[in-house]
Amino acid sequence: MAEPVSVVWLRRDLRLHDNAALYHALKSGRPVLVLFIFDRLILDILEDRRDRRVEFIHKHIHQLNDELTRLGSGMIARYGRPIDVVKQLTEEYTVADVYTNYDYEVYAKERDAVVKAMLAERGIGFHTSKDHTLLDRDEVLSGSGSPYTVFTPYSNNWLSKLGDFQLKSYPTEAYFNHFYKTTPGPIPTLAEMNFQPVGESYPEPIVSAELLQNYQKMRDYPARTGTSELGIHLRFGTISIRDLARQAKETSPTFLKELAWRDFYFQVLDHFPHVEKHAFRREYDNIPFRNNEAEFDRWCAGETGYPIVDAGMRQLNQTGWMHNRVRMIVASFCIKHLLIDWRLGEAYFAKKLRDFDLAANNGGWQWAAGSGTDAAPYFRVFNPTLQAQKFDPQGEYIRKWVPEFNNFGYPPPMVDHAFARQRAIDTYKRGLAK
Secondary structure (H helix, E strand, O other): OOOOOEEEEEEEOOOOOOOHHHHHHOOOOEEEEEEEEEEHHHOOOOOOOOOOOHHHHHHHHHHHHHHHOOOOOOOOEEEOOHHHHHHHHHOOOEEEEEEOOOOOOHHHHHHHHHHHHHHHHHEEEEEEOOOOOOOOOOEEEEEEEEEEEOOOHHHHHHHHHOHHHHHHHHHHHHHHHEEEOOOOOOHHHHHHHOOOOOOOOOOOOOOOOHHHHHHHHOOOOOOOOOOOOOOHHHHOOOOHHHHHHHHEEEEEOHHHHHHHHHHHHHHHHHHHHHOOOOOOOHHHHHOOOOOOOHHHHHHHHHHOOOOOHHHHHHHHHOOOOHHHHHHHHHHHHHHHHHOOOHHHHHHHHHHHHHOOOOHHHHHHHHHHHHHHHOOOOOOOOOOOOOOOOOOOOOOOHHHHHHOOOOOOOOOOOOHHHHHHHHHHHHHHHHOOOO
């Protein structure tokens, strides 16, 4: 009988350093196979076949394969349905256990339940670990034992629980000699999965001490390099959240608070999965949005006549990324000025953002809509002109992405701010009165 192996199934954790599931697999005492599945249930429905995220993943799977090759092992990377791929692997190898890290999305939970059941039928263990967050699930609960629905008390409790233990790295490197000795297998090409390369370059998975020190002062100014742009690395786990949090704890309480927001939105999605398709506060599903298709198209294209909104949307369309302050401005404009259902804007971001993460994207859009966990009332409506004056006072960001600004060719605002604000408030009142 072939030697039993442990399999570590990587998903949102594309690194060998400080990886919880990998650590537990390496400590199992059996040789460890590293698996990644290009999930066709996700990939086959993507509209854009030049998707930056797929290219990013593909690039990092090659890098992991190179690392494992130097260790005398190799990556098993396959394109298919997870249940089929894992089942096939159990027929090719004597698999004793499968190790992986938690995922909090509805689809991911359903996927894992199906795989776990199939493995159980074959007498194979399925072990999950916390790796993508610092504190999750039931680790931060209110005094009554229920999940928090407002950020500030959650954040206070989160900070009180964030000790050295939660920030300590898993010493995976000490056990690298436990990888299964094999020759690397083939990795599916982008073409084989019906994708084309984008040729994009991505920020390195590091953040400087200088940026963290200046983060609170600079993070709201889109013309400045004041944010880390680490979203894509956090999304796919090419950077350790524990390493990053230790660095932030030493130098930037404001940045650390952003990591608390990240954990908060994951626990909201975990405990209240209805937010994926509905308002967190269900009464907000009654808002009678206008959903004018032509106006939504102008917002998507960055042709609203509001320079800061147009700059943000053009940055998104051209680069797959948008500055966080501007994300709030354009989301507020879409929902409140145009009365477009937040789910439509959320879906557009999901399609375009290279760092798209369901929990954070959903949380941000529901925050802008007033339908989420935020305690502020729904009549908060950003004034895009004042936001531009405050956060892009010299117009540097706007001129970069809207070069025709101040020329005769730039269109007037598609809707008056004062009119749109009052219309939004009246519309919300009607919907919530039902």
